[in-house]
Amino acid sequence: MTVPYITARLFYTKFSYTFNVTPGPKFIRLHFYSDSYQGLNASQSFLTITAGRYTLLRNFSCYLTAKYLKTDHFFKEFIVYVENHTLELIFSPTSNPPNAYGFVNGIEVVSMPLQLYIRGDDVSLPFVGFHNNMLAIDNKFALEMVYRANVGGQTISPDQDTGMFRTWNDDASYIFGAAFGQLDYDTTVSIQYPKTVPAYTAPEDVYRTARSMGQYNEINMNYNLSWFFPVDTGFLYLVRLHFCEIVPDMTLGNQRVFFIFINNQTAETQADVIVWSKGHGVAVYRDYIVMVPSQAARKQDLWLELHPNIQVKPEYYDAILNGLEIFKISNYDGNLAGFNPPLDESNIQQASSPALSKKSKKGLQNRIKYSISGGLLFILCLFVLIFIKTRRKWKMKNTKDSSPCNNFHADDITKATNNFDESLVIYNLDMGKVYKGEINGTEVAILRGIKEISEQDFKEGIKMLSQTHHHNIVSLLGYCQGDSEKILVYEYMDNGTLSDHLHDHSKHLSWNQRLEICVGAARGLHYLHTGKNRPIVHGDISTSSILLDENWTAKILSFGFTMASHNSDGYSIHIGSQTDVYSFGLVLLEVFSGRAPPLNLKTENDENSGSNGDDDHESLIPPASDCLEKGDVDQLLDQSLKGKISLESVGNFVKITKQCLAKKEVKRPSMSEVLYSLELLQMRQDNESNESSPKGLYPESCSDLMIGVEFSDMLMSSGR
Known part of the structure; x- marks a missing residue:
């Protein structure tokens, strides 16, 4: 287990930590790893934690929380305003002696910009469900972060945040039903931060990914894009929604206008991201306060729903969301503590979804009569629409x-x-x-x-x-x-397979096109490997299974199953994620050389290879193996590319290819690392002048070409 879960501080009586800090708002992150330390019964540990006048946790059970979250480690994040130079955290075991004890595995105290979340009396926020009522959050209140999501994108680790070490999880597990919408993703868009949205508000990757409803207007009108989040009852919550239009066609107002519903109440009737942000690729966010009424020591689902507003006649019947954050707001007495979750999750009371609850459905119809929620109805509407159109x-x-x-x-x-x-x-x-x-x-x-x-x-x-x-x-x-x-x-993919364009001499792909295609294919393969429902091993990746649409976007043709008896020529390999990486290395080699790999090219596992670790490329039969080892890439490079690629680009591309083709699986990078390296290479290539073609591209030795991107375990770091 990685830091901060390696060690724990155990205490049997009241215990405190004192930190010397500068005045202002602070993140407080408390890390817990549920275990039976020194033979103690973890289920008997209950803990109360205070920070000044604020009660962060009361009678808190790490054991019950870990069971509820289905994980052995987690953290609790709070925001507290420190008025002087001292922050004191007091830990008090609350179980009965002699069994009383408490523990904590890690503590973070991180400074944050003023008014990032606690924006003061000067900023009034809409109180959802209470028409024309506004509330302000000043320094008298503390917050607890309960959810932070990179909507439509992958998890963003703390070291990739904007300096505050926040974790942005993906939103897949909070989507309701089968109405998951469409993922929008553009790493090339230049995100602009206006004065009202400083660059530290959220990482660029939050705004470069999004979840929208999709391209079919008729379908979109018959369902809501919905998320649900179990929360403690009896508190106010701050809901922050992040938006950014990244689709190239979305540049004008009234192209995409939608409703926003929070907890079955209307928060916005005409949400228009372009109108809010004043432009394409410009970050913007909206804050709302919502009440979750008290219920007997139970959790309840807080719902977020989006639906097109056709009353204003937008160009597209669609909705979009890039990111979200949900914070619990302390009560006037400074309490943030909720109840422990029950050990039996079936006892958890969850608010009925709009699709299943008559009361909720009625409320939803009052908001918008033609809106129907739920995954089952979404599929039914799809069927009905197709039936009407096809008459069969x-x-x-x-x-x-x-x-x-x-x-x-x-x-x-x-x-x-x-x-x-x-x-x-x-x-x-x-x-x-x-x-x-x-x-x-x-x-x-x-x-x-x-x-x-x-x-x-x-x-x-x-x-x-x-x-x-x-x-x-x-x-x-x-x-x-x-x-x-x-x-x-x-x-249907208009431009056929990548193989067609590499081997048809009448079709010449530029180096920039090839890089863009490789990056797109790597994104698709990385998505398969990291799927939330179940990671998928492609098992047959090749230039023939990489297709190109009308815009030359690379898309992987996946069958959803793999058969050892079905492998493309040159890709007869063992099934596994690292085998996919090896096959992708062959794709990179084919892209670089313009020639298909040899037939029956095989790789071996560590157990069978008999390699001493210095023979990583024995599996590549001559001439490719010799050329890579000797650095004689001139013989490998596609003739149509000669004189058109910089030395740095050649070196980094060859390095990535060699790493993917390592004979030993343990020496190959993950697809996450391959994707990162290719995106960085593409970024560098885009910055080069297209007019200047460096001479003397190919040195006698390949050693100097190995100075490119180094792979790091940091890219695969686990949650904090």
Whole structure:
């Protein structure tokens, strides 16, 4: 376990820590690791913690909290205003002697800018549910952070925050039902911070990712994009929502306007991010105060919902959110302490969702009569709309194990492909042939010929793919399962496979295009490896499974299952995440050289390799292996790129490729590290002048080219 969970301070009577600090607001983070220290019974430890006049925790059980959170370590974060130069934290065991004891594993006290969260009497915040009522939070109040999320993006670790060591978790576990919306992600957009939103407010990565409702207006009008957060009852909460328009087309007001509902109350009727921020790529946030009424020692779900407002006739029926923070506000007596969660989670009372509760549903209809919430209704509306448009029924299984995506009838597939006309074949993959087709006026790609897949594996693959949504993953639209064959239906990709463009001499991809494609593919593969529902090993990554849309965006074609008997030429490898990294290294080599890797290229695990650690590239047969080892990259480089790439770019790209192709799995980087390195390389490449082509690109030795990005465990650091 990493710091600060290595050690613990145990105490049996009242114990205090005193810190000399400057006056002003401070973060106080208390770290806990639930364990039976010195043989003590962890379930008998109860603790009260105060900071001056504020009660942060009362009768707090680390044991019960850890069970509730399903983790052995966690932290509690508070914001307290220190009026003088001394901050004293008092820890008091509250269980009965002789069993009384308490413990803490780590304490952080971090300074923060004035008015970042406690904005003072001069800033009045809307009190949701109390029309025209405003409240202010001044220094008399303390706050407890209960949720902080990077909406639509990956977790941001403390060392990637803006100097205050905050953790921004992803929001996937708080999304309600199947109505998960669409993930928007653009690491290239330049985030602008106006005077009202200082750069320390939130990291750029919060504003570079978002969750929106998607591109289908009819569907969006029939559901809410919804999150739910269990909170203590009997408190006011500060809800901060972060926004930034990162989609290139969103540059004007009234393009995307939406309602914001917090806890079944209307917070905004015309949320327009462009109007608020005054421009594309400009960060903005909105604060709201909401009351969660007291209920008998129970937790309750605090709901956040977004829905398009069509009354103002926007261009798109859509909504967007980039980040959120939720803070508990202390009572007037300075108390922030809630109740311990019950050991049996089934006892936790949760507010009914708008889709299931008649009362909530009525309230929602009062807000907006045509709004319907919930994942099940979302799928039903999708089915109804398609039925109306096509005037035919697409078989939709209504069983517990059915997939949420479309189950197409065989007649639909036959008609879409003109009875599988061979002239419509656009890709030939080991998994099967891919046909170009049309369903309901929409171009689709239909994969036929999937064999040797059990019915259970096929269903599992469909389930996994239906939960996989990313800008760099080819979307699964549906499937068809007959007695004799299994078919998958994907979105159509206009520009074909990466392999087509690398090996067709009439098509030349520039170095910048190749880097952008590699970064996009790495993002998709990283998303598969770090999926929240279940990490997915692709098992067949190659330039033939990387497709390009009309905007040359790279998207990975994933099958949702892997079969050892189906591997693309040159990628016969063991299945595993590190095997995907190795295969991706072969993709990088192919992108660099413009030539396909050798047939039956294999790698070995540590147990079988017999390598002494110095032979990391034996698996690459000559000439690639010799060229990489000797630094003779001139023989590897695609002829169309010669004289057009800088020495630094060559060196860093070769370094990343070599690391991915390490013979021993333990020496290969993770996809997170590969993605980081490629994004950094792309950033450096973008900064170079396109007009100046450095001469003498290729030195006699490759050693000087190894000065690029070093991989670090910090990129994979666990939560604090």
